[in-house]
Amino acid sequence: MVATLLRLRWRILYHQFRRDWWRLLFVIAGAIWSLSVVPGLAIGSARLAAESAAVRSDAMLTLGALFALAWIVVPLLATGVDDTLDPARFAPWGIEARRIMPGLAVAAFTTVPAIFFVAVAAVMGSVWRTDSVEVLLTGLAGALLTAASWVFSARLAALWGGRLIVSRSGRATVIGTVVALFGGIVAGAVAVRRDGLESFIDYELASVLKGLGLTPLGAGFTAPRSLFEGDTVGAVWRLALTAGWAVLLFFAWRSAVAYTLVHPIMRGSGSHRRDDAILNAVSAPDFTGKSRTPRSRMIAAVRQRTLRSWRADPRYLAQLVAALLLPTVGGGMAIVVAGGAGVWITVLPIALALGVGWGRHNDLAYDSSAVWLDIVSGVSGRDLMAGRLLATLQWAGPAVLLACIAAVGSAGRWDVFAPVTATALGVLAAGLGVSSVTAVALPYRVPAPGESPFGADAGSIGASLIGQAVSSLGTGVVVPLVAAPLLAAFMWGGGWWVLSVVVSIVLGVAVAILGVRAAGSLFEARAGKLIAAVS
Amino acid sequence: MTTPVNAIELRGLYKRFGRTVAVAGIDLDIPVGSFYGVLGPNGAGKTTTLSMATGLLTPDAGSVRVYGIDLWQEPSRAKPYLGVLPDGLHTFDRLTGSELITYAGTLRGLDPDVVRERRDDLLAALDLGDAATSLVTDFSAGMAKKVGLACALVHAPRVLVLDEPFEAVDPVSGAAIRTILQSFVASGGTVVISSHVMALVERLCDRVAIVGKGQVLTAGTLDEVRGDGDLERRFVELVGDVADQRDLAWLRHS
Numbered sequence: 156m157v158a159t160l161l162r163l164r165w166r167i168l169y170h171q172f173r174r175d176w177w178r179l180l181f182v183i184a185g186a187i188w189s190l191s192v193v194p195g196l197a198i199g200s201a202r203l204a205a206e207s208a209a210v211r212s213d214a215m216l217t218l219g220a221l222f223a224l225a226w227i228v229v230p231l232l233a234t235g236v237d238d239t240l241d242p243a244r245f246a247p248w249g250i251e252a253r254r255i256m257p258g259l260a261v262a263a264f265t266t267v268p269a270i271f272f273v274a275v276a277a278v279m280g281s282v283w284r285t286d287s288v289e290v291l292l293t294g295l296a297g298a299l300l301t302a303a304s305w306v307f308s309a310r311l312a313a314l315w316g317g318r319l320i321v322s323r324s325g326r327a328t329v330i331g332t333v334v335a336l337f338g339g340i341v342a343g344a345v346a347v348r349r350d351g352l353e354s355f356i357d358y359e360l361a362s363v364l365k366g367l368g369l370t371p372l373g374a375g376f377t378a379p380r381s382l383f384e385g386d387t388v389g390a391v392w393r394l395a396l397t398a399g400w401a402v403l404l405f406f407a408w409r410s411a412v413a414y415t416l417v418h419p420i421m422r423g424s425g426s427h428r429r430d431d432a433i434l435n436a437v438s439a440p441d442f443t444g445k446s447r448t449p450r451s452r453m454i455a456a457v458r459q460r461t462l463r464s465w466r467a468d469p470r471y472l473a474q475l476v477a478a479l480l481l482p483t484v485g486g487g488m489a490i491v492v493a494g495g496a497g498v499w500i501t502v503l504p505i506a507l508a509l510g511v512g513w514g515r516h517n518d519l520a521y522d523s524s525a526v527w528l529d530i531v532s533g534v535s536g537r538d539l540m541a542g543r544l545l546a547t548l549q550w551a552g553p554a555v556l557l558a559c560i561a562a563v564g565s566a567g568r569w570d571v572f573a574p575v576t577a578t579a580l581g582v583l584a585a586g587l588g589v590s591s592v593t594a595v596a597l598p599y600r601v602p603a604p605g606e607s608p609f610g611a612d613a614g615s616i617g618a619s620l621i622g623q624a625v626s627s628l629g630t631g632v633v634v635p636l637v638a639a640p641l642l643a644a645f646m647w648g649g650g651w652w653v654l655s656v657v658v659s660i661v662l663g664v665a666v667a668i669l670g671v672r673a674a675g676s677l678f679e680a681r682a683g684k685l686i687a688a689v690s
Numbered sequence: 691m692t693t694p695v696n697a698i699e700l701r702g703l704y705k706r707f708g709r710t711v712a713v714a715g716i717d718l719d720i721p722v723g724s725f726y727g728v729l730g731p732n733g734a735g736k737t738t739t740l741s742m743a744t745g746l747l748t749p750d751a752g753s754v755r756v757y758g759i760d761l762w763q764e765p766s767r768a769k770p771y772l773g774v775l776p777d778g779l780h781t782f783d784r785l786t787g788s789e790l791i792t793y794a795g796t797l798r799g800l801d802p803d804v805v806r807e808r809r810d811d812l813l814a815a816l817d818l819g820d821a822a823t824s825l826v827t828d829f830s831a832g833m834a835k836k837v838g839l840a841c842a843l844v845h846a847p848r849v850l851v852l853d854e855p856f857e858a859v860d861p862v863s864g865a866a867i868r869t870i871l872q873s874f875v876a877s878g879g880t881v882v883i884s885s886h887v888m889a890l891v892e893r894l895c896d897r898v899a900i901v902g903k904g905q906v907l908t909a910g911t912l913d914e915v916r917g918d919g920d921l922e923r924r925f926v927e928l929v930g931d932v933a934d935q936r937d938l939a940w941l942r943h944s
Contacts, residue, residue, distance in 0.1 A: 426825065427786075428786050428823055431788045431809075433785065433792040433796065434802060434806060434809075437796050437802050452802070453796060456793050457797075460782055460785060463782075463784045463789075464784050468784050524780045525780045525781050525782045525783070527746055527774075527779045528782065528797070528841065529797065530745060531744055531769060531772065532794065532798055533745075533765055533769030533770060533798075535766075603780060604780050604783050679765070682745060682765070683745065683747050684747075686746060686747070687747070690779070
């Protein structure tokens with residue numbers, strides 16, 4: 156069965172590469188990049204090998220913890236992960252999980268990232284080569300066992316993540332994890348502010364690393380040091396803990412695969428909704444209090460329908476969490492490193508706005524072939540794109556506003572609140588305007604409704620990269636214009652503060668309106684090609 | 691303005707996907723007030739043709755006229771005439787059945803009060819009571835088909851283009867749908883369906899076209915097409931039988 160699954164995987168890849176030959180270019184590029192870092196790794200390893208056992212151990216531990224986190228987070232946040240052997244695809248064949256697991260496990264180690272990181276782990280373990288053979292072998296065994304746990308944890312995270320976000324309680328768990336992560340970062344920031352960065356590294360970070368070395372995440376990297384210091388029992392139990400962890404993850408993965416085989420993810424939670432939210436939205440008066448025109452009703456219907464996706468569709472929710480998580484964690488870590496929040500932290504809400512705006516560059520594809528209903532209805536493209544943009548603004552606007560309050564508050568600079576908020580909202584509106592156009596002009600395939608939000612991009616990687624590049628270019632041209640007056644205000648003050656408020660709002664709204672208009676016209680012109688492009 | 695004779699006119703429709711020619715120049719007239727069946731084997735180009743006839747797929751060549759209006763030149767004028775039920779496409783699956791019908795009606799420009807009334811009528815007529823408050827993602831295939839049909843009907847179009855409308859639908863609901871469609875045609879509406887079920891087409895349709903390899907092999911009234919025999923025999927004559935009718939002896943247990 157192992158050989159069969161490996162052959163199946165290679166056959167699928169072969170057909171994918173024949174159909175979309177440029178995919179192969181990216182795999183080759185990834186492999187070349189991986190090879191290009193080998194000399195750097197070798198040099199780093201040689202330098203580290205000359206250091207003391209404590210330094211080597213701590214360095215391995217820190218790197219190992221970062222890699223462990225990356226292996227869990229990246230498959231969750233990034234699509235395009237290899238899905239050639241997605242367990243759900245075996246469901247119709249009636250095969251038991253225990254029969255396919257050996258093949259899945261071996262196949263998991265044949266991807267470019269897995270091969271690269273196993274090699275990196277081997278290099279990490281080899282920093283003990285200047286010591287006895289026993290210590291070197293312990294180092295290699297610990298590192299390779301840890302690498303196995305990275306690979307298994309990634310597979311497990313993708314399967315569990317897809318399940319978690321489907322249910323309401325699961326979503327609460329995800330939000331709880333995000334809050335806990337943020338709380339940890341804030342605690343780190345407080346410690347840095349109180350005691351300084353040096354003290355933080357000497358005490359708090361050291362104690363975190365010491366604790367990590369006793370857990371399955373780091374025990375494999377501290378085992379050689381134990382042996383080096385004559386603690387054979389310590390080395391043995393650390394290796395055993397690492398091996399046990401890898402085995403545990405393997406069986407947890409097997410259990411998740413077994414569950415996946417008989418629980419298709421496409422179903423909702425069986426919930427019922429008595430209210431017709433679309434009817435309520437189109438019946439309610441508009442923001443001026445007047446009853447809606449037919450056009451306003453169409454926009455309201457599209458907005459309400461898209462809002463439902465943001466609330467209930469796991470694919471949208473995954474993007475929402477990613478959009479909020481990345482700048483939050485990044486900002487938090489920056490506070491830790493910088494030893495407190497300065498006025499620079501006001502860049503955080505702008506980064507959040509930029510991330511949300513740019514992130515919608517493939518917005519239309521998430522509705523997949525469901526857009527047929529919009530197309531056959533003959534609805535105006537402008538109204539459709541306006542409704543979609545307003546739905547994103549409805550949650551992203553308050554989120555950006557809250558981020559502005561948090562950033563300005565933590566920096567203690569309420570005097571810049573209005574310019575920072577206006578700029579962040581302007582960047583959000585401009586980013587959404589640009590993304591509206593690329594979403595229609597260059598859509599690329601994403602997991603279809605009901606598929607795992609963490610599954611692979613079913614479409615061509617070439618198309619996704621073109622879409623992302625063009626969107627980045629458009630955003631890169633427009634956003635600096637919106638944000639430049641704020642930068643000038645920070646540098647020169649005076650009238651720039653007022654100007655930054657006016658320019659960012661006017662430009663942001665103008666780009667959003669122009670973007671919606673252009674995207675709407677493009678939608679109508681491309682209506683007969685869109686379904687083929689996104690499904 | 692005089693009412694055109696044909697509800698839909700297809701002229702020289704052509705579509706190619708890569709090296710595969712899916713539709714190779716189809717001409718078809720679908721008269722107003724007809725119940726028209728489009729038949730063909732798998733891969734014959736039925737769905738591609740209907741997609742081009744309803745504005746869902748741009749043709750490489752040819753034209754589509756709906757009540758005399760060029761669909762691809764003036765889509766905003768032609769589309770209100772059409773009610774469409776495509777086969778195999780997703781729909782907005784995080785809405786409830788009620789919300790999906792309301793959404794379709796609103797996009798067609800209906801007033802909220804009209805939408806509410808028609809939505810409730812359609813839910814009752816198509817036996818979709820339970821589906822009203824459930825999310826579409828939780829629907830069975832038959833329920834999804836019925837709510838799709840409700841979306842196609844909500845704006846009271848002149849022409850219904852339905853791709854496999856009875857597929858996965860239970861017999862009771864099937865009978866209700868037949869009654870609705872027959873009544874629609876009796877009142878002057880036009881229905882175009884694609885189907886593989888010959889008995890159903892013979893029972894419902896007064897006109898038929900058989901499509902094969904992207905071309906119309908024959909078209910006309912039901913009697914003209916089937917001649918002296920039945921429709922299935924005529925269908926097999928035109929599209930050809932399975933080339934290699936191999937006996938799967940290993941499948942028999944006794």
